[in-house]
Amino acid sequence: MTSTQIRDIFDRIAPVYDQMNDWLSLGQHRIWKQMTVKWSRAKAGDTCLDLCCGSGDLTLRLSRVVGTTGQVYGVDFSPQLLAIAQQRSQQYSTAITWIEADVLKLPFGDNFFDTATMGYGLRNVIDIPLCLQELHRVLKPGATAAILDFHRPSNSQMRAFQQWYLDTLVVPLAHQLGLTEEYAYISPSLERFPTSQEQLKLAQDAGFTKATHYPIASGMMGVLTITKP
Numbered sequence: 001m002t003s004t005q006i007r008d009i010f011d012r013i014a015p016v017y018d019q020m021n022d023w024l025s026l027g028q029h030r031i032w033k034q035m036t037v038k039w040s041r042a043k044a045g046d047t048c049l050d051l052c053c054g055s056g057d058l059t060l061r062l063s064r065v066v067g068t069t070g071q072v073y074g075v076d077f078s079p080q081l082l083a084i085a086q087q088r089s090q091q092y093s094t095a096i097t098w099i100e101a102d103v104l105k106l107p108f109g110d111n112f113f114d115t116a117t118m119g120y121g122l123r124n125v126i127d128i129p130l131c132l133q134e135l136h137r138v139l140k141p142g143a144t145a146a147i148l149d150f151h152r153p154s155n156s157q158m159r160a161f162q163q164w165y166l167d168t169l170v171v172p173l174a175h176q177l178g179l180t181e182e183y184a185y186i187s188p189s190l191e192r193f194p195t196s197q198e199q200l201k202l203a204q205d206a207g208f209t210k211a212t213h214y215p216i217a218s219g220m221m222g223v224l225t226i227t228k229p
Protein backbone atom coordinates (compact mmCIF):
# COMPACT_ATOMS: atom_id res chain seq x y z
CA MET A 1 0.00 0.00 0.00
CA THR A 2 1.21 3.54 -0.71
CA SER A 3 1.19 6.47 1.73
CA THR A 4 -1.54 8.11 -0.35
CA GLN A 5 -3.78 5.03 -0.10
CA ILE A 6 -3.27 4.92 3.68
CA ARG A 7 -4.02 8.63 4.06
CA ASP A 8 -7.17 8.17 1.96
CA ILE A 9 -8.38 5.32 4.22
CA PHE A 10 -8.14 7.59 7.26
CA ASP A 11 -9.70 10.55 5.47
CA ARG A 12 -12.68 8.34 4.58
CA ILE A 13 -13.18 6.92 8.07
CA ALA A 14 -12.68 10.30 9.81
CA PRO A 15 -16.42 11.06 10.33
CA VAL A 16 -16.97 7.80 12.28
CA TYR A 17 -13.47 7.14 13.64
CA ASP A 18 -13.93 8.18 17.29
CA GLN A 19 -17.39 6.66 17.61
CA MET A 20 -16.19 3.34 16.17
CA ASN A 21 -13.25 3.23 18.58
CA ASP A 22 -15.60 3.78 21.52
CA TRP A 23 -18.12 1.16 20.36
CA LEU A 24 -15.69 -1.51 19.25
CA SER A 25 -13.33 -1.34 22.20
CA LEU A 26 -16.21 -0.78 24.67
CA GLY A 27 -14.43 2.44 25.65
CA GLN A 28 -11.25 0.52 26.56
CA HIS A 29 -9.07 2.46 24.07
CA ARG A 30 -9.24 5.44 26.45
CA ILE A 31 -7.56 3.38 29.17
CA TRP A 32 -4.90 2.07 26.77
CA LYS A 33 -4.15 5.64 25.65
CA GLN A 34 -3.94 6.87 29.25
CA MET A 35 -1.40 4.11 30.01
CA THR A 36 0.60 5.23 26.97
CA VAL A 37 0.73 8.83 28.21
CA LYS A 38 1.85 7.60 31.64
CA TRP A 39 4.59 5.42 30.14
CA SER A 40 5.83 8.32 27.98
CA ARG A 41 6.82 10.02 31.28
CA ALA A 42 5.36 13.34 30.11
CA LYS A 43 5.23 15.95 32.90
CA ALA A 44 4.18 19.55 33.46
CA GLY A 45 6.10 22.04 31.32
CA ASP A 46 7.31 19.47 28.74
CA THR A 47 7.43 19.94 24.98
CA CYS A 48 5.74 16.80 23.61
CA LEU A 49 5.13 15.22 20.23
CA ASP A 50 2.16 13.01 19.30
CA LEU A 51 2.95 11.17 16.07
CA CYS A 52 0.07 10.07 13.80
CA CYS A 53 -2.24 12.04 16.09
CA GLY A 54 -5.41 11.48 14.01
CA SER A 55 -8.39 13.09 15.75
CA GLY A 56 -6.15 14.03 18.67
CA ASP A 57 -7.11 11.67 21.51
CA LEU A 58 -3.56 11.12 22.76
CA THR A 59 -2.54 14.70 21.97
CA LEU A 60 -5.31 16.09 24.18
CA ARG A 61 -4.38 13.68 26.97
CA LEU A 62 -0.75 14.80 26.73
CA SER A 63 -1.79 18.44 26.85
CA ARG A 64 -3.63 17.86 30.15
CA VAL A 65 -0.40 16.52 31.64
CA VAL A 66 1.97 19.23 30.36
CA GLY A 67 -0.47 22.01 31.35
CA THR A 68 -0.25 25.68 30.42
CA THR A 69 3.53 25.78 30.84
CA GLY A 70 4.05 22.98 28.29
CA GLN A 71 3.59 22.63 24.58
CA VAL A 72 2.20 19.73 22.51
CA TYR A 73 2.53 19.11 18.77
CA GLY A 74 0.21 16.69 16.97
CA VAL A 75 1.40 15.51 13.55
CA ASP A 76 -0.68 13.61 10.98
CA PHE A 77 -1.10 13.54 7.19
CA SER A 78 -4.91 13.13 7.16
CA PRO A 79 -6.53 16.57 6.75
CA GLN A 80 -9.97 15.17 7.66
CA LEU A 81 -8.82 13.74 11.00
CA LEU A 82 -6.77 16.85 11.76
CA ALA A 83 -9.84 19.04 11.20
CA ILE A 84 -11.64 17.03 13.92
CA ALA A 85 -8.60 17.33 16.23
CA GLN A 86 -8.50 21.09 15.68
CA GLN A 87 -12.16 21.44 16.55
CA ARG A 88 -11.85 19.30 19.69
CA SER A 89 -8.90 21.33 20.98
CA GLN A 90 -10.78 24.64 20.84
CA GLN A 91 -12.11 23.98 24.36
CA TYR A 92 -8.54 23.61 25.69
CA SER A 93 -6.49 26.48 27.11
CA THR A 94 -3.18 24.62 26.70
CA ALA A 95 -0.87 25.16 23.73
CA ILE A 96 -1.50 22.53 21.04
CA THR A 97 -0.11 22.87 17.52
CA TRP A 98 -1.60 20.66 14.78
CA ILE A 99 0.70 19.98 11.85
CA GLU A 100 -0.23 18.27 8.58
CA ALA A 101 2.93 16.38 7.66
CA ASP A 102 4.42 12.96 6.99
CA VAL A 103 5.94 11.49 10.16
CA LEU A 104 8.66 9.96 7.97
CA LYS A 105 9.93 13.51 7.36
CA LEU A 106 9.28 15.46 10.54
CA PRO A 107 9.36 19.27 10.28
CA PHE A 108 11.39 19.73 13.50
CA GLY A 109 15.03 20.21 14.35
CA ASP A 110 17.15 17.63 16.18
CA ASN A 111 16.80 17.10 19.97
CA PHE A 112 13.59 19.16 20.28
CA PHE A 113 11.14 17.05 22.33
CA ASP A 114 11.09 15.97 25.98
CA THR A 115 8.80 13.04 25.18
CA ALA A 116 6.61 11.53 22.46
CA THR A 117 3.61 9.25 22.00
CA MET A 118 2.21 7.39 19.02
CA GLY A 119 -1.16 5.61 19.01
CA TYR A 120 -1.97 3.07 16.30
CA GLY A 121 0.41 4.83 13.91
CA LEU A 122 3.51 2.64 13.69
CA ARG A 123 1.57 -0.24 12.05
CA ASN A 124 0.34 2.18 9.40
CA VAL A 125 3.55 3.90 8.30
CA ILE A 126 5.15 2.48 5.16
CA ASP A 127 8.70 2.49 6.60
CA ILE A 128 8.94 1.58 10.31
CA PRO A 129 12.78 1.82 10.58
CA LEU A 130 12.69 5.32 9.06
CA CYS A 131 9.87 6.35 11.39
CA LEU A 132 11.89 5.25 14.44
CA GLN A 133 14.99 7.03 13.11
CA GLU A 134 13.03 10.27 12.69
CA LEU A 135 11.59 9.92 16.19
CA HIS A 136 15.09 9.32 17.58
CA ARG A 137 16.39 12.43 15.78
CA VAL A 138 13.79 14.83 17.21
CA LEU A 139 13.86 13.55 20.82
CA LYS A 140 16.26 15.07 23.36
CA PRO A 141 18.87 12.76 24.88
CA GLY A 142 17.25 10.96 27.83
CA ALA A 143 13.73 11.34 26.41
CA THR A 144 11.26 8.43 26.36
CA ALA A 145 8.60 7.67 23.76
CA ALA A 146 5.61 5.35 24.21
CA ILE A 147 4.08 3.65 21.18
CA LEU A 148 0.65 1.98 21.42
CA ASP A 149 -0.64 -0.44 18.81
CA PHE A 150 -2.42 -3.72 18.18
CA HIS A 151 -0.47 -6.84 19.11
CA ARG A 152 -0.95 -10.52 18.33
CA PRO A 153 -1.48 -12.33 21.67
CA SER A 154 0.90 -15.23 22.35
CA ASN A 155 -2.01 -17.15 23.92
CA SER A 156 -3.68 -19.06 21.07
CA GLN A 157 -7.22 -18.65 22.50
CA MET A 158 -6.83 -14.88 22.84
CA ARG A 159 -5.34 -14.79 19.35
CA ALA A 160 -8.36 -16.64 17.98
CA PHE A 161 -10.70 -14.31 19.91
CA GLN A 162 -8.94 -11.25 18.49
CA GLN A 163 -9.28 -12.57 14.93
CA TRP A 164 -12.92 -13.53 15.51
CA TYR A 165 -13.64 -10.06 16.93
CA LEU A 166 -12.08 -8.31 13.93
CA ASP A 167 -13.77 -10.57 11.35
CA THR A 168 -17.18 -10.98 13.00
CA LEU A 169 -17.80 -7.68 14.77
CA VAL A 170 -15.48 -4.97 13.48
CA VAL A 171 -15.71 -5.56 9.71
CA PRO A 172 -19.50 -6.26 9.62
CA LEU A 173 -20.21 -3.11 11.66
CA ALA A 174 -17.94 -1.12 9.32
CA HIS A 175 -19.82 -2.68 6.37
CA GLN A 176 -23.05 -1.10 7.66
CA LEU A 177 -21.30 2.27 7.35
CA GLY A 178 -19.93 1.59 3.86
CA LEU A 179 -16.39 1.20 5.20
CA THR A 180 -15.74 -2.54 4.74
CA GLU A 181 -12.36 -2.31 3.02
CA GLU A 182 -11.12 0.39 5.38
CA TYR A 183 -11.69 -1.75 8.48
CA ALA A 184 -10.79 -5.04 6.76
CA TYR A 185 -7.33 -3.48 6.39
CA ILE A 186 -6.64 -3.80 10.17
CA SER A 187 -6.21 -7.58 10.10
CA PRO A 188 -3.54 -7.86 7.33
CA SER A 189 -1.74 -4.79 8.70
CA LEU A 190 -1.54 -6.58 12.06
CA GLU A 191 -0.26 -9.75 10.38
CA ARG A 192 2.62 -7.75 8.84
CA PHE A 193 3.34 -5.78 12.01
CA PRO A 194 6.60 -6.73 13.77
CA THR A 195 6.29 -8.92 16.89
CA SER A 196 7.34 -7.50 20.26
CA GLN A 197 10.85 -8.99 19.86
CA GLU A 198 11.14 -7.56 16.35
CA GLN A 199 9.99 -4.14 17.59
CA LEU A 200 12.69 -4.16 20.28
CA LYS A 201 15.33 -4.97 17.65
CA LEU A 202 14.07 -2.21 15.32
CA ALA A 203 14.16 0.29 18.20
CA GLN A 204 17.73 -0.69 19.08
CA ASP A 205 18.77 -0.42 15.41
CA ALA A 206 17.35 3.14 15.38
CA GLY A 207 19.58 4.02 18.35
CA PHE A 208 17.19 3.63 21.29
CA THR A 209 18.22 1.97 24.54
CA LYS A 210 16.08 0.58 27.36
CA ALA A 211 13.43 -0.62 24.90
CA THR A 212 10.57 -2.54 26.55
CA HIS A 213 7.36 -3.94 25.06
CA TYR A 214 4.35 -4.26 27.39
CA PRO A 215 1.47 -6.49 26.22
CA ILE A 216 -1.85 -5.07 27.48
CA ALA A 217 -5.54 -6.01 27.06
CA SER A 218 -4.69 -9.72 27.38
CA GLY A 219 -1.98 -9.28 24.77
CA MET A 220 -4.34 -7.89 22.11
CA MET A 221 -2.62 -4.50 22.34
CA GLY A 222 0.96 -3.52 23.18
CA VAL A 223 2.95 -0.48 24.29
CA LEU A 224 6.57 -0.14 23.22
CA THR A 225 8.60 2.26 25.38
CA ILE A 226 11.95 3.44 24.06
CA THR A 227 14.54 5.82 25.48
CA LYS A 228 17.13 7.86 23.59
CA PRO A 229 20.51 7.55 25.33
Ligand SMILES: C/C(=C\Cc1cc(O)c2ccccc2c1O)CCC[C@H](C)CCC[C@H](C)CCCC(C)C
Residues within 6 Å of the ligand: 009, 013, 020, 021, 024, 025, 026, 028, 029, 120, 123, 124, 162, 165, 166, 170, 182, 183, 185, 186, 217, 220
Ligand atom coordinates in the same frame (compact mmCIF):
# COMPACT_ATOMS: atom_id res chain seq x y z
C1 LIG B 1 -8.35 2.78 18.92
C2 LIG B 1 -8.20 1.49 18.25
C3 LIG B 1 -7.86 1.35 16.97
C4 LIG B 1 -7.59 2.47 16.08
C5 LIG B 1 -7.52 2.03 14.65
C6 LIG B 1 -6.31 1.64 14.12
C7 LIG B 1 -6.19 1.31 12.80
O1 LIG B 1 -5.03 0.95 12.30
C8 LIG B 1 -7.29 1.36 11.93
C9 LIG B 1 -7.16 1.03 10.58
C10 LIG B 1 -8.24 1.11 9.77
C11 LIG B 1 -9.47 1.46 10.26
C12 LIG B 1 -9.61 1.79 11.60
C13 LIG B 1 -8.52 1.75 12.45
C14 LIG B 1 -8.62 2.08 13.83
O2 LIG B 1 -9.79 2.45 14.35
C15 LIG B 1 -8.41 0.25 19.03
C16 LIG B 1 -9.86 -0.05 19.31
C17 LIG B 1 -10.76 -0.20 18.13
C18 LIG B 1 -10.73 -1.52 17.44
C19 LIG B 1 -11.41 -1.42 16.09
C20 LIG B 1 -11.35 -2.58 18.31
C21 LIG B 1 -10.49 -3.79 18.39
C22 LIG B 1 -10.88 -4.64 19.47
C23 LIG B 1 -9.95 -5.77 19.86
C24 LIG B 1 -9.52 -6.67 18.74
C25 LIG B 1 -10.66 -6.58 20.90
C26 LIG B 1 -11.12 -5.70 22.03
C27 LIG B 1 -12.03 -6.48 22.91
C28 LIG B 1 -12.79 -5.53 23.80
C29 LIG B 1 -11.93 -4.96 24.87
C30 LIG B 1 -14.00 -6.22 24.33
Ligand SMILES: C[S@@+](CC[C@H](N)C(=O)[O-])C[C@H]1O[C@@H](n2cnc3c(N)ncnc32)[C@H](O)[C@@H]1O
Residues within 6 Å of the ligand: 003, 006, 007, 010, 051, 052, 053, 054, 055, 056, 057, 058, 075, 076, 077, 078, 081, 101, 102, 103, 104, 118, 119, 120, 121, 124, 125, 126
Ligand atom coordinates in the same frame (compact mmCIF):
# COMPACT_ATOMS: atom_id res chain seq x y z
C1 LIG C 1 -5.37 4.53 13.51
S1 LIG C 1 -5.05 6.19 13.32
C2 LIG C 1 -4.53 6.64 14.93
C3 LIG C 1 -4.97 8.01 15.34
C4 LIG C 1 -4.71 8.39 16.80
N1 LIG C 1 -3.31 8.35 17.11
C5 LIG C 1 -5.48 7.50 17.74
O1 LIG C 1 -4.84 6.80 18.52
O2 LIG C 1 -6.70 7.49 17.70
C6 LIG C 1 -3.54 6.17 12.42
C7 LIG C 1 -3.15 7.54 11.97
O3 LIG C 1 -1.86 7.46 11.37
C8 LIG C 1 -1.81 8.45 10.37
N2 LIG C 1 -0.66 8.16 9.53
C9 LIG C 1 -0.30 6.99 8.98
N3 LIG C 1 0.86 7.10 8.32
C10 LIG C 1 1.28 8.39 8.47
C11 LIG C 1 2.41 9.13 8.04
N4 LIG C 1 3.37 8.55 7.30
N5 LIG C 1 2.51 10.43 8.38
C12 LIG C 1 1.53 11.02 9.12
N6 LIG C 1 0.43 10.38 9.56
C13 LIG C 1 0.31 9.07 9.24
C14 LIG C 1 -3.17 8.36 9.71
O4 LIG C 1 -3.51 9.49 8.96
C15 LIG C 1 -4.06 8.15 10.93
O5 LIG C 1 -4.55 9.36 11.42
